[in-house]
Amino acid sequence: MTEMTMGKALNEGLRQAMRDDDHVLVMGEDIGRLGGVFRITDGLLDEFGKLRVVDTPLAESGIVGTAVGLAYRGYRPVVEIQFDGFVYPAFDQIVSQVAKLHYRSQGAVKMPITIRIPWAGGVGAAEHHSESPEAYFVHTAGLRVVAVSNPQDAYTMLRQAIACDDPVIFFEPKKLYHVKGDVQLGTALDDAAPMGLARIARSGTDVTLLTYGSQVATALDAATAAEDEGVSIEVIDLRSLSPVDYRTVTASVRKTGRVVVTHEAAREAGLGAELIASVTERCFNFLESAPVRVTGWDIPYPPAKLEKHHVPDLDRILDAVDRVLDKPNSFTGVEL
Amino acid sequence: MTEMTMGKALNEGLRQAMRDDDHVLVMGEDIGRLGGVFRITDGLLDEFGKLRVVDTPLAESGIVGTAVGLAYRGYRPVVEIQFDGFVYPAFDQIVSQVAKLHYRSQGAVKMPITIRIPWAGGVGAAEHHSESPEAYFVHTAGLRVVAVSNPQDAYTMLRQAIACDDPVIFFEPKKLYHVKGDVQLGTALDDAAPMGLARIARSGTDVTLLTYGSQVATALDAATAAEDEGVSIEVIDLRSLSPVDYRTVTASVRKTGRVVVTHEAAREAGLGAELIASVTERCFNFLESAPVRVTGWDIPYPPAKLEKHHVPDLDRILDAVDRVLDKPNSFTGVEL
Amino acid sequence: MTDVLFGYPAKEPAHAGRPTKVHPGKRVTMVHTLTPAADLGTDVEDVARLVSATGERMRDADLDPWVADVDTAQLQGLYRDMVLVRRMDAECMALQRQGQLGLWAPLNGQEAVQVGSARPLREDDFTFPTYREAGVNYVRGAEPAQYMRAWRGEAHSSYNPYDLGSAIQQIIIGAQALHAVGYAMGIQRDGTDQVATVYFGDGASSQGDVNEAMIFAASFDAPVVFICSNNHYAISEPVGVAAKSPIAGRAPGFGIPSMRVDGNDVLAMMAATRWAIARARQGHGPSFIEAVTYRMGPHTTSDDPTRYRTQDEVEAWRRRDPIARVEGLLRAQDAFDDDFTAGVQADADALAADIRTACLGMTTAPAISILDNVYAEPHAGIDEERRWFGAYLDGFADAPAAGTQEQAS
Amino acid sequence: MTDVLFGYPAKEPAHAGRPTKVHPGKRVTMVHTLTPAADLGTDVEDVARLVSATGERMRDADLDPWVADVDTAQLQGLYRDMVLVRRMDAECMALQRQGQLGLWAPLNGQEAVQVGSARPLREDDFTFPTYREAGVNYVRGAEPAQYMRAWRGEAHSSYNPYDLGSAIQQIIIGAQALHAVGYAMGIQRDGTDQVATVYFGDGASSQGDVNEAMIFAASFDAPVVFICSNNHYAISEPVGVAAKSPIAGRAPGFGIPSMRVDGNDVLAMMAATRWAIARARQGHGPSFIEAVTYRMGPHTTSDDPTRYRTQDEVEAWRRRDPIARVEGLLRAQDAFDDDFTAGVQADADALAADIRTACLGMTTAPAISILDNVYAEPHAGIDEERRWFGAYLDGFADAPAAGTQEQAS
Ligand SMILES: Cc1ncc(C[n+]2csc(CCOP(=O)(O)OP(=O)(O)O)c2C)c(N)n1
Ligand SMILES: Cc1ncc(C[n+]2csc(CCOP(=O)(O)OP(=O)(O)O)c2C)c(N)n1
Ligand SMILES: [Mg+2]
Numbered sequence A, B: 001m002t003e004m005t006m007g008k009a010l011n012e013g014l015r016q017a018m019r020d021d022d023h024v025l026v027m028g029e030d031i032g033r034l035g036g037v038f039r040i041t042d043g044l045l046d047e048f049g050k051l052r053v054v055d056t057p058l059a060e061s062g063i064v065g066t067a068v069g070l071a072y073r074g075y076r077p078v079v080e081i082q083f084d085g086f087v088y089p090a091f092d093q094i095v096s097q098v099a100k101l102h103y104r105s106q107g108a109v110k111m112p113i114t115i116r117i118p119w120a121g122g123v124g125a126a127e128h129h130s131e132s133p134e135a136y137f138v139h140t141a142g143l144r145v146v147a148v149s150n151p152q153d154a155y156t157m158l159r160q161a162i163a164c165d166d167p168v169i170f171f172e173p174k175k176l177y178h179v180k181g182d183v184q185l186g187t188a189l190d191d192a193a194p195m196g197l198a199r200i201a202r203s204g205t206d207v208t209l210l211t212y213g214s215q216v217a218t219a220l221d222a223a224t225a226a227e228d229e230g231v232s233i234e235v236i237d238l239r240s241l242s243p244v245d246y247r248t249v250t251a252s253v254r255k256t257g258r259v260v261v262t263h264e265a266a267r268e269a270g271l272g273a274e275l276i277a278s279v280t281e282r283c284f285n286f287l288e289s290a291p292v293r294v295t296g297w298d299i300p301y302p303p304a305k306l307e308k309h310h311v312p313d314l315d316r317i318l319d320a321v322d323r324v325l326d327k328p329n330s331f332t333g334v335e336l
Numbered sequence C, D: 001m002t003d004v005l006f007g008y009p010a011k012e013p014a015h016a017g018r019p020t021k022v023h024p025g026k027r028v029t030m031v032h033t034l035t036p037a038a039d040l041g042t043d044v045e046d047v048a049r050l051v052s053a054t055g056e057r058m059r060d061a062d063l064d065p066w067v068a069d070v071d072t073a074q075l076q077g078l079y080r081d082m083v084l085v086r087r088m089d090a091e092c093m094a095l096q097r098q099g100q101l102g103l104w105a106p107l108n109g110q111e112a113v114q115v116g117s118a119r120p121l122r123e124d125d126f127t128f129p130t131y132r133e134a135g136v137n138y139v140r141g142a143e144p145a146q147y148m149r150a151w152r153g154e155a156h157s158s159y160n161p162y163d164l165g166s167a168i169q170q171i172i173i174g175a176q177a178l179h180a181v182g183y184a185m186g187i188q189r190d191g192t193d194q195v196a197t198v199y200f201g202d203g204a205s206s207q208g209d210v211n212e213a214m215i216f217a218a219s220f221d222a223p224v225v226f227i228c229s230n231n232h233y234a235i236s237e238p239v240g241v242a243a244k245s246p247i248a249g250r251a252p253g254f255g256i257p258s259m260r261v262d263g264n265d266v267l268a269m270m271a272a273t274r275w276a277i278a279r280a281r282q283g284h285g286p287s288f289i290e291a292v293t294y295r296m297g298p299h300t301t302s303d304d305p306t307r308y309r310t311q312d313e314v315e316a317w318r319r320r321d322p323i324a325r326v327e328g329l330l331r332a333q334d335a336f337d338d339d340f341t342a343g344v345q346a347d348a349d350a351l352a353a354d355i356r357t358a359c360l361g362m363t364t365a366p367a368i369s370i371l372d373n374v375y376a377e378p379h380a381g382i383d384e385e386r387r388w389f390g391a392y393l394d395g396f397a398d399a400p401a402a403g404t405q406e407q408a409s
């Protein structure tokens, strides 16, 4: 085990994947000489050369579209989108081509493309630099979507995503790039938990708290705080956002009977809606109260000085926990 | 009242809106001389001329992006996207510009853009011509999203959308373009039900069936069929997909206690998820069974010969009705 | 201070522009003069050409060397190709009109672009066609069913791309241009001398993706050939909406040499494509060909072209027919006798019959198959839906043909 | 058959290329010779220029007529503008380093592009800047707070666009190019002689949107001026990744006349922009200016340029400083005395002080304000969230400053 930041873990994961398979290449803006604006590709150009570490022109549709062509040819491109808000110019290529080509070709053409997205807010960034677009991709059949919350998952799941024959949208919380954790490097992928499984980040008996990405840490803080008040929260780090590991989720909900979902993305038709709808469909008779969402508001991401009012924090999560426990909360008396 | 097809009603709505306000202009591919591939803009070029009926180059980002500039200048562009599957190249302009500019400019810049999208399947079309992308837009704060299901709404809501100072994504079910209905032309917009209100398409007491677009007709058929078996279904045509008129929805659910949602779009993180999550949050104590979704599968839209297995039909809806009524159904014994 | 000069780059000795001598490196060339036309509909003479509309062989110093080997037999082959392609197209149109296909995008009038540009490819090259390139797939060796399985609505692709060396036909306008460039980047990485070619229309040239494709191709010197089939229309919109000056004039700005070619001249198309392919194979990067042609039929079977163009215009183009002019050339070479034409006719009839048989014999896949191939690896979500849908279908077990193959109607 | 000629269009009498005589219609021109450069980093001499790096006035037949009226006083004004812009930029950099701004995108080195291209605008024209065009907004009359309210993270836009005739600064690379074209289409519909201008970088030229913008502008003859600030880098990527030959060479392919100008020469920038604006005002449609310049500082305050470029390169560009060369010119005209420089210095100090005061005095809006302006009209969803969030905030009523304005730290 080595202690390292999530950024470094991703860098190691990329390096390992490139060593394991010479058809893996990375491409994107500023990822070569600069090593990426977050330095996730640092040193790769030196080790693997220009043909495998490709500084591209500034055009996201172009990057993803050429990655599609490389996949047609048998390559496994790893694309870096510089910031979450810059993935939209590539949306057509992702939704109509990357996601659908395997289906459209009756399985003839594989699209083992990994699209890495530095993701979400909480870092005081300028506009378009704090987006949480995961629901768009979760709603898109043909894609797998994952979000990492710690260095070990970052390292392992990135390798798994690259090794997967399906396209994977890979979300990396910018806020965690500099957070450290222990990482076991170099293990065989088969020994690791599959990318599709959720992780029980903390066991509990009263409330199931579903989350992912940088909200996992906030959720764990909330669970610690709730413990002081005698409430036992089970925190589930989803890891895979599509497909969701409903086996793990429903087992927890059937145990606790109460559900809170939290994410930064806007509420309306966000992943929280999917989670609540599916949990309700699957566990209706086990539910003791209405599942509740704690999310970003249904607004464009606000200016940096105000983002703390948008990204769910410990207080808002605890308020929701009170709500599912039928304790007094901010919704008490509010008409729905 | 005049009987006309939905296509004709839309054409009349556009004409009326252009007569009412000379800052309204329509733009898109083949909308001028040809009158649009569905003839929705038929005759407008002759009446309003080239400056207000603009055949554009073939580039959706270009169309929406120039519409943004026209809105900056005080115009109210009505953009036609030729088919649902061709809206994705414009996704960046829609999500980062159209949806957000009012917010980004602290209210200084209005974006009264209407984006008309011939929408969804059931017409035996080639690939990319039967998409149901509404959830992407519903999840995007700053947009309003509506879907019409009959000629009168098509006529009135299109005029309302154009008159609205916010951007509106306007979904027109291709399958209904040729279906006729009575339309009251030329009424004052203030006299019509606001665009944001849902409509109870059929009253009922046992089950609330939430839907929109061409599924409304299927839902009504299902309600008729269910009546024969003594089940009274309330069919709600949502009309506005964002915001959803939860007042109407919750009133119905509190009455029936049982909910089925149906749409063509894929299930995962679709609008049905939002509806079920919100209904559960708002009506938990009124629910007698788990709300159920009947949707397209989580697959790319299938080839034309197989689409009937994808688009929810009467049988699949009735199966879901059985399910919420705890009658034997295809899920009986299936583990969730 | 610089001179005030038109042109880009500065004028050079004329021979430097000949395709055989185009410098591989940084030099940006437009091989044929382009006079920005007031009306792009009338600029059809401003092209490179080897065979006149009446079938005379013309000289072109740039193109001639590339078809020096084309003898009468090869010319007969090209003629045969085009006749068969036209017949295939007509048969599919007929099948659509008879309700056997959902849609068809006819290529009538564009046979020379497709045959002439596809013949120079090697089997191990790869091409990226649009919905209209059935003629390219003919050259790539398509089996009868591979022309229209998708148009019948049985599947999204009519064939396995790796069987033909041809990507699935693209409907999202322009998207495939980037795929071709990416594929060509893959070729570079494999160190082979294969090439990728890509087709798109005049309308498509407006899409961001097509422009980004040229930028990426130039940036990486990718071995790709861009073939713009300027058939004068994007559905109803005349090419003048997309371009105020010839589309071939764009590529040099991106650093890509280009040619504007008579797209109804199969020999010129073959020469130009050979030039471009040779550049790519030799590591000199991308080239661009604007093939000036005309869509004789409707955009698709859903379209009514009388709404936006005159019969006169269509007739003028009929006089530039790509097949007739090769007939003229062959006649001049005494190579157009009854034996030959009867043989071609018989082959065309056979192809049409095979297509019809293949089409009518198609079976529709079972309902549950719509869940196949969404993912390449096992997927919990799809597995679950498969169970649900299977259970649902089982409920109809007594209903006819549920969950099983349906015979085509 | 056509001649084999380089160049596009065919060669014309030299004078025809002069900006004053550029034909409005279909004629496609590139006003200055472009030699495709092996290394775009070394092509900085291949530009139109009126003032040398050492401050000598040079003659250029194309550009001279457009600045015939520029006397010493106007030159002093341009000098003052650039000094103030540089000072404003330095102050914002300092504020960022002191933690008062979240980010800043410095324009140091690009003062001449911004001042020279913005001065020719009329008040009722409209411009579409990027994040780096603070100098343009200076010319448009920005108040101190309007430079950095957004960079401080207080709001997404630092100003109301209609106050300055300047759209909100765009961060989505290239998106604004289409907005400018659309705005210009609006001008056409209003029948006025206003113009729109738009800025984007060398890197941005790769984006589909920028290319589509040129296509739409050409198609509709929109009164828009494209100004590409080629500062040689897109963050770390040298312009050679985006373009193998000069970016100005692209516009003619789209049917848009273009000029490649020394972007560190404020007089040349002014002349070129006046030429382009005049064309637009007179109904002759779009023009394109590539301003060849250099970003002296980091991409933004988050960037470390030493990772990707040498100090030598930066020093070479320091010798091409846009302000120093106007100083030289003014000295030659005996118009650079202590009085003048002291006055400019004082103005710059005052501007910097005002900016600092404005920045430090900013207050942060209340929490609930994040729900404002999502929609222009009442919206049930937002109304409901406002009630929820309000009730939630009320729960903290005793906590300090909840829901109320916070003083900036
Ligand atoms: C992204 C996208 N937008 C719109 C369409 C609808 N559409 C199909 S073909 C076509 C015209 C294409 O014209 P062109 O590129 O000239 O090719 P041609 O059909 O003439 O061969 C249009 C607008 C589409 N398929 N994809
Ligand atoms: C669509 C999009 N992709 C990526 C980025 C990230 N990004 C910001 S500035 C920049 C480089 C821009 O270079 P250039 O256009 O030359 O302008 P400059 O910064 O040099 O003024 C990049 C890649 C972005 N803002 N938007
Ligand atoms: Mg065409």
Ligand SMILES: [Mg+2]
Pocket (backbone or CB within 6 Å): D201, D202, D203, D229, D230, D231, D232, D233, D234, D235
């Ligand atoms: Mg730059």
